């Protein structure tokens with residue numbers, strides 16, 4: 255339903271997202287995973303026509319057969335109101351603190367879909383029921399601060415569903431929630447995607463959350479795709495050193511919430527300091543001499559695609 259071809263985003267100091275191809279089909283559940291600063295949100299914003307004006311977007315954006323590459327802001331707004339929705343990490347900042355949550359959900363129905371006030375309220379109630387909001391009738395007239403973090407995220411999901419979107423992008427939707435509430439929200443997103451045949455793009459730095467939610471995963475680092483494949487392949491037969499690093503850094507379930515999350519050694523450099531070859535050079539445990547200067551192509555493997563010189567060298571019998 256969405257196809258991005260050679261999409262790229264440039265900032266004042268250079269590339270933030272390198273030429274990338276991406277597609278998601280109707281009803282498909284796809285994950286994007288990578289450390290903070292990998293370009294996950296920029297990729298999502300580019301398919302919503304929402305990249306900041308200070309940045310330049312290039313490439314071709316096709317949504318449900320319609321070329322949106324040079325669409326006007328009005329066209330994008332209409333498309334977002336009818337076909338595409340996005341929810342973010344912090345539900346509190348996305349909700350108006352002075353507005354009852356029922357009114358927040360009802361407003362776009364009246365504005366974009368011609369509902370009367372009563373019809374919009376009834377629809378908001380059914381969306382609250384569908385998203386598992388407790389005591390939905392009473393919640394309609396409550397303010398955001400009267401709800402828990404998990405209930406607030408459900409309100410945002412209800413709001414995102416109000417226009418019956420063909421695609422829901424959930425950008426770190428569980429990062430501000432505790433582990434148990436996060437699990438329930440990911441389960442809810444999977445159920446909604448199945449019941450509504452709605453495509454779901456689930457973005458997180460947490461590989462475990464992404465693997466529970468999706469059928470296919472894209473691993474990003476430094477504004478580049480490192481590896482893609484089915485969720486099973488990425489979790490059990492990954493070919494890329496960065497993905498393997500993310501897998502190794504996963505906390506054991508028994509230590510969840512008890513200590514700091516383990517991480518890949520080193521930290522993500524700012525975009526202007528990233529190597530021009532493989533973005534992971536400098537942190538990669540199996541780096542080769544030409545890695546920092548030559549960008550590895552995304553090469554098809556038997557089960558997906560990986561961008562790594564080592565993987566190519568090993569497969570061809572070298573090294």
Ligand SMILES: Nc1ncnc2c1ncn2[C@@H]1O[C@H](COP(=O)(O)OP(=O)(O)O)[C@@H](O)[C@H]1O
Pocket residue numbers: 265270288289290291292293294295296297306308309477524525
């Ligand atoms: N509006 C912007 N202006 C300048 N740099 C930006 C802007 N938005 C994002 N970036 C930079 O682009 C890179 C990718 O950002 P982002 O897509 O938000 O990463 P992620 O979602 O994976 O954490 C980061 O280095 C970030 O600082």
Ligand code: SF4
Pocket residue numbers: 494495496532533534535536538539540541542545546550561562563564565
């Ligand atoms: S291309 Fe080189 S630096 Fe990049 S992941 Fe592969 S081995 Fe590591």
Ligand SMILES: [Mg+2]
Pocket residue numbers: 294295296425
């Ligand atoms: Mg982000």
